[in-house]
Structure formats: C-alpha cells, structure tokens
Amino acid sequence: MTKGPIRLDVTINYAVPRIGIPAAISFRKWVAAALANRIREADLAIRIVGSKEGRALNRHYRGKDYATNVLSFPAELPEGLPKDVKMPLLGDLVLCAPVVAREAKEQKKPLAAHYAHLTVHGALHLLGWDHDDEREAECMEQLEREILATMGIADPYRA
Helix, strand or coil: CCCCCCEEEEEEEECCCCCCCCCHHHHHHHHHHHHCCCCCEEEEEEEEECHHHHHHHHHHHHCCCCCCCEEEEECCCCCCCCCCCCCCEEEEEEEEHHHHHHHHHHCCCCHHHHHHHHHHHHHHHHCCCCCCCHHHHHHHHHHHHHHHHCCCCCCCCCC
16 A cells, blocks of 8 residues: 555546546546556546447457446556556546436436446456455455545445
8 A cells, every 4th residue: 555645637538428437537537546546657548438439448458348437457567667657547437427327316326426336346457456246346346435434425235
C-alpha cells in the first residue's frame, strides 16, 4: 500500500450522447477512490460506448457476443523495459451506457451509484484484482463495498 496523494490522469471519452451519463469529474473521483493508497500515479482512459461498440469489443476480446457493463484492458507495457522504470499507464475501461442504464433500472439502483460501482470494479481489475473463484470474488466485492462506502454509496451487492 502507498500513502499520500495520487497523481492521476483520467481521460474520459463519450462515444454516446452524454444525457444521463455522469460528468467526467465523477468518473475521476471514482477512479481516485479505487486507486487511493494502492498506487502512486496512474494514467488511464475511460470510454463510454453504445451497445454496438460494447458488443463488438466484448466479442473480439472475450469471445462473448453481447454487450457487457464494463470491460477492463490493463496496459501492456513494452517488452525489454528496465525493471526500475515505472510507467504510470494503467489501462483502459469501457462502460456500455445502455447496459449500465438497464441494470441500474432492473436492480432499482441510482444510475450514478451503478456507474460508480462499475468504475471502481473496472479500476480494481486494472490493478490486478479478479473474481475467477469464490474467494477472489468475495475479497474483491468486500473491497468494492469499502471503497464505495467512503463516498456514501450503498453496498451494490445487497439484495
């Protein structure tokens, strides 16, 4: 764990109309909360997409022919980089706006809270967290709860 302020550069790209989608400052706040005390500096990009692009990306990178809520693409640093060189490039997140909106409505959650959760979830994936087995999933979900609670956001896993 690292202590102190984080140097964070988050680029937000809206590939869909911004109506109803949180402002860039909100995404930056959510990423900062996810990365706080875990990393000193990070550069990442977030792209908000429609169903067509979300489906194409999920099909191409995960072999699943449907749009999903969030995709995480950790940065692949150049081979041969000296071990003492630290690159702040963390990776990219892709959030599919129609899927996020549909899930929030189905789960009766505030839309902004669902975007916050998925942004935190995606950022943790960029740091190497995963949920491939039950134990990893429980640990990651608990960390998400703790991060979201610091921002006053309710437990996203509560039924």
